[in-house]
Amino acid sequence: MEKKSLIQKKYKYKLLEGGFSKEDISIGVKVLLSGQITMASQTKKFEIEFAKKLGVKYALMVNSGSSANLLATFAAGNPLRKKRFKLGDEVLIPVLCWSTSLWPLIQFGLKPTFVDVDVKTLNVNINDLISKISNKTKAIMLINVHGNSSDLFKIKKIARKKNIILIEDNCEALGSKLKNKYLGTFGDFSTFSFFYSHQITSGEGGMIVCHDDRDYEILFTLRSHGWLGGTRFYPRSLGIYKTYAKKNLNLDPRYIFVNSGFNVRPTDIQAAIARNQFKRLNQLMSIRSKNRDIIIQNIISSKKWNNQFTFISSAPNNKTSWMGLPILLNEKYMLKKMKFINYLDKVGIETRPIISGSFINQPATKLYKLNPKKLLFKNAQKIQDLGFIIGLPTKKISKKNVEFIKNSFFNVDKI
Ligand SMILES: Cc1ncc(COP(=O)(O)O)c(C=O)c1O
The missing domain is CATH 3.90.1150.10 (Aspartate Aminotransferase, domain 1)
Structure with a gap:
């Protein structure tokens, strides 16, 4: 029998009441009944629609916001990237953070330095951020708390000037804009969560956006075992595929591993539900x-x-x-x-x-x-x-x- 502590408490006023519409559920069930449960066309379509709405080049769906932060961090430090951080480099992060904004940095081997926030906005205090930038600072893990933000134009400018990689954890701010520019489009990498009480939900789910062909290639392979993934969804116009397809390595072209990797793929059920919510x-x-x-x-x-x-x-x-x-x-x-x-x-x-x-x-x-x-x-x-x-x-x-x-x-x- 299920333990009592695992049974959700019935609140009269919840963090989110009835997060799914009937249509969300039936669209999810339709994918389930189709038999195509693993990542496929729904994921691809959602990624394209997401990137289009935000006005960015690439969006890549994963199974959670935490996984999005994990991939963004490991992509920013990947050997295939020219500008990258390395083991032991310093990274600034607001101290009002979620655990998995922080842990990927530790898991990669970076040294976090905490920065204070503003009480009025809940977001990072720019003066404290500037005062903590040193020669060793190679990245900022920024967090847009509860849809709000600091002056990201200013932070981006500072990061550019100092050659600092900007990862923008936008897991709590899908749809917010700063001077008409969507949050989640400021970072070299920006991440999103579709967990239950977020702006849209697929139960579990996440997204990463980036602006550069090489970054997309890296994220694509990190998401799925470091693999070109059977190449079904791999954009063949991009570099890695071309390089490896041209070489006659006597490898099965469907099973080429070009990087290290995780498995943080979403299911197509998640993608279909999130896609339907995203329309609303x-x-x-x-x-x-x-x-x-x-x-x-x-x-x-x-x-x-x-x-x-x-x-x-x-x-x-x-x-x-x-x-x-x-x-x-x-x-x-x-x-x-x-x-x-x-x-x-x-x-x-x-x-x-x-x-x-x-x-x-x-x-x-x-x-x-x-x-x-x-x-x-x-x-x-x-x-x-x-x-x-x-x-x-x-x-x-x-x-x-x-x-x-x-x-x-x-x-x-x-x-
Ligand atoms: C700022 C922030 N980053 C990351 C996450 C992790 O997202 P997920 O729950 O989808 O793993 C959350 C979760 O709520 C969050 O609030």
């Missing part, structure tokens, strides 16, 4: 944004409103595609933050931390001794001490739920 991206973004406004307006226009909370708003020039509603408690409640979170959980409102808090506080960081100088990150700490997230539904929020959230929130003074 603008609509999903707009509903979430309206629901956000409704919740905030209802709370701040109440007689009980006394600045108990701060609702994180869009950074300058950022048109945010919200994934959830990030909230900070007023500082006077800091000592009872977890009590409040437990209260919300008990009444049926699902919450989560803002990413995973300041990552230096996580036991795994200590295990790998990642903050040897014991640097303090006061803004990320503040976000951890006061911050949490509630969901934003992809259908218009009911009055009942708005009242439920509002009344539960105002109990912060009573608990």
